[in-house]
Amino acid sequence: MENQEKLKLAWEKIKSAASVLVVGHVSPDPDALASIGAMLELLKNLQIPSLGYADNKLAEIYSYIPNEDLITTEKPRRLADFSVILILDCGAISRTSLEPELRAILAARSSDSEANQTRATPYIIEFDHHEVLESFADLELRIPSKASTTEIIYDFFEANQLEMNKAIADCILIGLMADTGNFLHANSSFEVMAASSDMLLRGASLNKISERVRGAGTLAALKVWGRALEKIKFNQETGLVCSALTSQDFSELLKPEEKNSVAEVYGDIASFMSYLSGAKLALFLREENGRVKGSFRTNSDEIDVAKLAQKFGGGGHKRAAGFIQDGHLEETENGWKVVK
């Protein structure tokens, strides 16, 4: 099925739904929350009962996203009661933080004999711009060439000639700006710019959004930037630029309550490092609760960091990807290594 047909089928399913659960990935970023926010706005206008859900949300820094206050971090109890489940920006079923519940629905379905398809089960729709790891949705709108999930949501509104009010325009622009680093990254395509200017025409607040999406924000975040840049290492031969922050760095720099407020800067630090003259690949590492998280960035067409991250059990996009490993960091002569 062509994407255009899929976008229309998604609308058929959504508009006739009795209730819709809208799910974003665990520890949601602005694109995930804005994607949920846009769909909740549509459902509100249709007067279809809906619930937005994303686990481990950092409420205090994302309150500028429309409908963010409607997104709960409390696990929805009976998934089977929803007629449509919309999964946004998740990359993989494990990123929904509803994996066992979703797998139970899929298993119950396949155990129903064909003659006995009486059980009503939710219709699962996925909108995502990450590379595929596993297909599980009934309708999968996975378009890795798109800069953000909100860009796919824009196509969904366009394909079905749905009205986009200011809240929806703000949401779509937030996802576009966040996932392109305020239009600085190589994924800022012609389509991204065209969709963004359309959102401005519909009243989206460019200044407010760029301030919120881009700004280093807090003093704590600036301290994290400072330490990360101070510890930078660059290998001229391989073109790898890397930096790392250990638990000790964090305890020296931040009060415990400040830690959540800086979660947004790590990807930005990796992106910033990738623009170093002569760099081909940037890697930013950090220790968090006995694990090491890594963020890869590249501006080179020859490097696919999604594949690189997969080698470490992670994933992402061609130019931006990440992974998590158990262990801690040890500094070596040329860089850092993860020690279990």
Ligand SMILES: [Mn+2]
């Ligand atoms: Mn995204």
